[in-house]
Amino acid sequence: MTATNPAIEVAGLTKSYGDHAVLDGVDLTVPEGTVYALLGPNGAGKTTIVNILSTLLAPGDGEIRVAGFDVRREPAGVRAAIGVTGQFSAIDELLTGRENLRLMADLAHLDRAAATTAVTVMLERFDLTDAADRRAQTYSGGMKRRLDLAMTLIARPRLIFLDEPTSGLDPRSRRDLWAIVREQVADGVTVLLTTQYLEEADQLADRIGVLDKGRLVAEGTAAELKRRVPGGHVSVQFTDAAGLAAAAAAHPEATADAEALTLQVPADGSLAGLRRVLDGLDDDGVAGLTVESADLDDVFLALTGHAAEAPTAQEIPA
């Protein structure tokens, strides 16, 4: 990680369509070799940021450097450094998996032998060898997503953008994809991903930026964000008022509910934190215990004061 040379540097990025501001002054720094997750609901501006950083869309105002290149003045330099897997399938459905990968290898200007090797390696690694010579239109959703990602990675980009990479995938495909992203990070690749799921950001990201209506409303590690969320806590159910009172005295930061005989202790999601809560408890006095993690709705409610939702119709110009 070289903090002096960030993979992505964004300062004061804006973008609007007519009077409708999609991005309203976004600042973002992603150091090399790290994973940054943009978390937010539909319409928050996640895809717009990815499109601007990947040179698909012209920015409004702001300074934007990707892989050290200015996106406005040196788009070719940016394109040579990045790989993009968008929300929508970017594969050629009439071609086979092998032909799709070969197309990408050739467009990445690999020489003949290197291209052939790279195609074989990617097919193997993404579990597509058996389907390699079938047309991509016959692939399942998970296979299409794997092929899509393989096409992005075959040129070995140093920086990859993943726009909602697991939306619509079943839990197993989602975990497979996470594993692939982790492998990339282990190789030193920088990742910017967007997601609607706090769990996904939590699993993959070093830092998370919460995006709401075109603004970054919070930024930090998963742990930092979750600590700011009241939904993340350990809830202890006591059998009598004395046990509750004793535990409440030991945890002044907790909220006690005398009628329900419950104590809610804010948790940071760590084992040590949980142990601190458990240590003071007497087995006889406790009827039950739940650990509740924060979800995106909790994060949003806590950070923005409103529920996560897409912009209402009247905010979008006709």
Next chain:
Amino acid sequence: MSTTYTVRDSATMLRRNLLHIRRYPSLSIMLVAQPILFLLLFVYVFGGTLGAGLPGQEGGGDRGDYLVFITPGILFMTVASVALGTAISTASDMTTGIIARFRTMNIARASVLTGHVLGAVLKTGGAVVIVAAFAFLLGFRSDAGPLGWLGAIALLILVAFSLTWLTVGMGLAADSVETASNTPLFLVILPFISSSFVPTDAMPTGLRQFAEHQPFTPMIDTLRALVTGASTDSDLWLAIGWCVLIALLGYLWSRRLFLRVPAK
């Protein structure tokens, strides 16, 4: 972007388009069937009567003479028909997600379009050979030497190249695949108002003037001179001029549209 990459990327995109043609043959078959149907219709339904009206022959010509007269126009129509298909395939390609991927890659930007154009020119070559073979089967014979045929092939390639750049632009400009299949229809209609099917002398004044001066007429007249072994006159240069102009405008228009179209 260096020239080497431009050539290599265009070749890669051409390979992609050739695979598309192979995987989706029904569009190509339809585009070749259309001029063949016109050939049959004009020779066997109208040919006897139209042949009798051909000038320059004692007591008019017959069906066989009309076949010779109309074949160049039908070959021209074949080129126009394939060009129309290119508008459709370009428009439908632009709706696929892979185009956005290409835009984020460090490749020669126009290579996506060059791939379409080169693929279409090759497809036109194949279509013209099939339609010409069909005309021979029906009895078309000519006095043209090898040089004449080479010239005709070169001219058809040039026409295909220019019309395809135009229809690639139409495909990019269209907001839907349906629109893309309608806008280039005039390419198939215009040959009717030219010297393709009847000599322009037979038309009323206003129409005749249009038919004589529209861009397709010198192309068709030159093609006819080449495949029948007659000598080409000033029409040759006019035909080449029109092709170059249409190709250039089509290229610039397409390029601008492709670079402008935002991410979907």
